Amino acid sequence: MSAALPADDPTDDTPTDPVADGAATITPYRDGPLIVRGDFRLVDQDGTEIDPGRRTVALCRCGKSGVKPFCDGTHKRSGFSAPSAPSRPRPAAAIRRQDTADQPGTRPA
Numbered sequence: 001m002s003a004a005l006p007a008d009d010p011t012d013d014t015p016t017d018p019v020a021d022g023a024a025t026i027t028p029y030r031d032g033p034l035i036v037r038g039d040f041r042l043v044d045q046d047g048t049e050i051d052p053g054r055r056t057v058a059l060c061r062c063g064k065s066g067v068k069p070f071c072d073g074t075h076k077r078s079g080f081s082a083p084s085a086p087s088r089p090r091p092a093a094a095i096r097r098q099d100t101a102d103q104p105g106t107r108p109a
């Protein structure tokens with residue numbers, strides 16, 4: 001199994017520096033995978049460690065990869081389409097903002 005980025009993936013030329021404190025950064029790539037950089041642990045739903053094989057990995061979000069949870073580039077052949085950023089806020093985010101605004105002494109984020 002390969003956890004490597006697909007050879008023809010445009011993410012190969014992206015910055016590889018994680019945030020300064022080493023915390024993981026997860027970036028949804030337009031029409032592609034979730035790129036995870038930095039310090040992270042990858043576990044299955046039973047908590048069993050999955051060896052990512054490297055410090056930066058591409059996780060499938062199209063559902064078509066043959067090596068899930070990793071991306072194998074199939075998203076390109078399948079015509080997967082998704083924006084990098086959400087087109088609208090998640091409903092839960094709006095509720096959280098409202099809750100924060102309702103609490104005395106707090107300001108919405």
Ligand code: FES
Binds near residue numbers: 072
């Ligand atoms: S996102 Fe690449 S194979 Fe699914």
